[in-house]
Amino acid sequence: MKREGFNSKAGAIAAAAGSAVGLGNIWRFPYVTGENGGAAFLLLYIFFMILIALPVLMAEFSIGRMTGKPVTDAFKTLSPKGYWYGIGLSGVICAFVIMSFYNVVAGWTMYYIYLSITGTLQGLNPDEVSQTFTNTMSDPILSIYWMIIMLSITGYVVARGVSKGIERYSKILMPILLILIILVCIRSLTLDTENKGITFLLSPDFSKITMKSVLEALGQAFFSLSLGMGTMTTYGSYISKTQNLPKSAVSVAMIDFFIAFLAGLMIFPCAFACGVNPGSGPGLVFETLPNIFNQMPMGYIVSVVFFLLLSVAAVTSSISMLEVLVDFLLSKFNIKRPRATAIAVTLTILLGIGCASYSPMLDFFDNLSANVLLPLGGFFIILFVPLRVGAEKMREEMEAHGGKFKLFPAFYFLAKWVAPWAILFIFISKMLTWIGIDLFA
């Protein structure tokens, strides 16, 4: 059977950006930035995006397109001997872990559509808004219910194949999301009369940087760009040979960064204006946004549409993770796509029930994936480039569209000498802090 592929260049970028742009940008980025002190963290994040995440994205795209295979087979094809196919396997495990907590949070965004439609959030004061979120989070039945709905939608789309539908939807819905974010940003910025939010996001205080924030900035870069577990390798295998890969990778990274940055501009000013602590953790978005909606013209409708689009953004990301699992099951067992999807969704629900019922498990999975599994995955993927692919083949793939990739030497230098060792260094230093040795102290 011929492997499916994306139809157009714009479609491929929309799909990859659809995977990248999700809760990572609007839910995770603000709360992680908030917990790590704001602007200095943002700079670290940009630094890692360019020097580490972007080369890993290019590597994932290239490895996928070079082999045109599901993720486990892709690494095996390029390196039949040795344990490199383990990258794919760990990606599969990682996909389960991320899906299980991701869909709990995605379920909350869906529940907030419902709350917006019924007008429940209208007229609440900031304390009541925070209380509403606390109640949501501590009600396992509610969280499980919405998580199952979310996963069913994701499963439905994946079961039918990554259809033109999702590509087309991403192309229409993402721009609408962007416009809404900008609108909400404007309202939020005008609430912040003392510019505390802007200062928090834009004027760095380097004394706030710790080993923990270095690792978290790296983890966030991986999480936000969907790296380190084969999502982008799988999507790379759907990209046409005539497409300029390096350029597409840069576009995806820029879109992804831009939306995260806007989310920061939308949330921090409001957090300060409403008295919500920016370091208050995973509830940040849910505790700030309803307050802005309550204070803007047509807030009711903006709130409904906003949470709707956020859910859509979450679904397109969730799909990309489920696709890795399904593609794997299909390649290993003799079953049909709908059944493979049903199995993957059922297992995810079981794990998700844990995250929905016990929030420390959600936090733990969130941390484990972004700060341990994805950077390790990224380390092996980028190391794979000089060790198993080589400069010549890599260049050939990156220039397969018939153009020149002028920055190739820079890319290869980063891939060989910078990215893997930086990841390893950050990772080991972090491990050392666990046993009480802090290199940065």
Ligand code: TRP
């Ligand atoms: N990048 C997505 C977001 O920001 C989440 C996501 C999709 C993801 N696929 C992934 C994260 C693979 C890590 C790995 O919401």
